[in-house]
Amino acid sequence: MQQHEYIELEDLLGAHNYKPLDVVISRGEGVWVWDVDGNKYLDCLAAYSAVNQGHCHPKIMQAMVKQAEKLTLTSRAFRNDQLGPFYKELCELTRSHKVLPMNSGAEAVETAIKTVRKWGYTVKGVPEDKAEIIVCDNNFHGRTISIVSFSTDENARAGFGPFTPGFKCIPFGDANAFDAAITENTVAFLVEPIQGEAGVMIPPDGYLKKVREICDRRNVVLILDEIQTGLGRTGKLLAEEHEGIEADLTIIGKALSGGYYPVSAVLSNTEVMNVLQPGEHGSTFGGNPLACAVARTALKVLLEENMVENSSVQGEYFLSELKKISHPDIKEVRGRGLMVAIEFHPQVGGARAYCNKLKDEGILAKDTHENIVRFAPPLVIQRDEVDMILSAISKVLPTS
Numbered sequence: 004m005q006q007h008e009y010i011e012l013e014d015l016l017g018a019h020n021y022k023p024l025d026v027v028i029s030r031g032e033g034v035w036v037w038d039v040d041g042n043k044y045l046d047c048l049a050a051y052s053a054v055n056q057g058h059c060h061p062k063i064m065q066a067m068v069k070q071a072e073k074l075t076l077t078s079r080a081f082r083n084d085q086l087g088p089f090y091k092e093l094c095e096l097t098r099s100h101k102v103l104p105m106n107s108g109a110e111a112v113e114t115a116i117k118t119v120r121k122w123g124y125t126v127k128g129v130p131e132d133k134a135e136i137i138v139c140d141n142n143f144h145g146r147t148i149s150i151v152s153f154s155t156d157e158n159a160r161a162g163f164g165p166f167t168p169g170f171k172c173i174p175f176g177d178a179n180a181f182d183a184a185i186t187e188n189t190v191a192f193l194v195e196p197i198q199g200e201a202g203v204m205i206p207p208d209g210y211l212k213k214v215r216e217i218c219d220r221r222n223v224v225l226i227l228d229e230i231q232t233g234l235g236r237t238g239k240l241l242a243e244e245h246e247g248i249e250a251d252l253t254i255i256g257k258a259l260s261g262g263y264y265p266v267s268a269v270l271s272n273t274e275v276m277n278v279l280q281p282g283e284h285g286s287t288f289g290g291n292p293l294a295c296a297v298a299r300t301a302l303k304v305l306l307e308e309n310m311v312e313n314s315s316v317q318g319e320y321f322l323s324e325l326k327k328i329s330h331p332d333i334k335e336v337r338g339r340g341l342m343v344a345i346e347f348h349p350q351v352g353g354a355r356a357y358c359n360k361l362k363d364e365g366i367l368a369k370d371t372h373e374n375i376v377r378f379a380p381p382l383v384i385q386r387d388e389v390d391m392i393l394s395a396i397s398k399v400l401p402t403s
């Protein structure tokens with residue numbers, strides 16, 4: 004089949020809820036992917052940071068195949084021999100007390116929301132049905148009805164009401180606004196350490212530290228959505244480490260499986276997670292042995308192969324070289340670790356045009372909003388490959 008035939012099939016038979024670049028990928032290895040015509044591209048999206056470990060990491064593949072031959076699903080009606088060790092390794096790695104495993108990121112966000120509401124009623128003493136959760140403008144936490152209920156992106160919301168009540172939006176990066184928004188019914192603050200989908204928006208230094216202090220003082224649960232920033236993306240295992248804090252609940256997903264399989268988890272301290280009782284929450288596939296085996300190995304290679312450190316080193320190099328490119332179209336470059344963005348001035352005709360030009364140079368990147376291109380390659384990228392991205396970026400910028 005020809006490339007255009009695959010595209011026509013997708014467009015004819017699939018829902019049009021995405022607008023992908025017209026590249027049909029059939030193979031991946033490390034930072035590289037190949038399309039059906041054999042063209043090679045450097046992947047600078049890494050499936051929205053789900054393949055931090057690189058495409059088709061051989062050790063994760065082996066773990067998956069080995070486990071798939073033995074046992075894939077028991078449901079949580081019974082126990083399995085992968086779940087306990089998965090909890091242990093994940094808790095030790097992230098200094099957590101408790102884990103609740105789910106599948107997609109959105110499910111883990113929903114899980115965190117349910118957990119803090121229950122905590123509010125049973126521990127904090129919030130009157131029934133009055134719990135409030137504070138979130139930030141331009142957040143991205145997923146696509147379910149409750150999650151889009153507190154989105155500020157009209158595209159994500161319009162036409163999907165009625166919405167779930169109980170959420171309050173404040174500006175991102177403003178600790179005073181957070182303090183002022185808290186009432187006696189506030190149970191939690193849900194925030195991304197760096198807003199990825201919003202365009203790699205980095206809050207002022209000290210923001211999370213202040214937020215942590217306010218949460219402690221006012222008895223509010225701090226939930227960090229690290230689904231995108233976590234597992235090495237920003238140059239630390241968790242982005243919270245940049246400010247030396249610990250959240251009460253941390254949500255991870257995406258790279259937790261190295262892109263093999265949807266695996267997410269809510270990490271918690273004991274007090275908050277202990278409010279959940281048998282029968283109150285669950286998922287048929289959550290915590291299944293295949294997911295656990297894959298996730299255990301995905302975490303293991305992240306550490307063994309120094310991917311977190313590499314993210315920091317290559318990310319710093321990438322950003323410092325990007326900052327040297329001076330071009331009238333570029334408004335700002337920003338990033339932390341290998342989570343990097345170029346924001347263009349609005350008049351240029353859109354970030355998507357750049358992404359299409361970059362594709363022709365063998366670089367796959369994704370526009371986010373009108374004027375921002377995000378670069379988030381797998382964390383196994385090497386310096387010469389960063390140089391390839393840099394030279395492609397310079398090449399596609401129009402000469403005036």
Ligand SMILES: *Cc1c(COP(=O)(O)O)cnc(C)c1O
Nearest residue numbers: 107108109143144145228230231
């Ligand atoms: C991707 C993402 C989600 C949603 O994860 P899904 O697996 O797509 O449901 C939630 N929060 C953040 C910060 C994300 O980047």
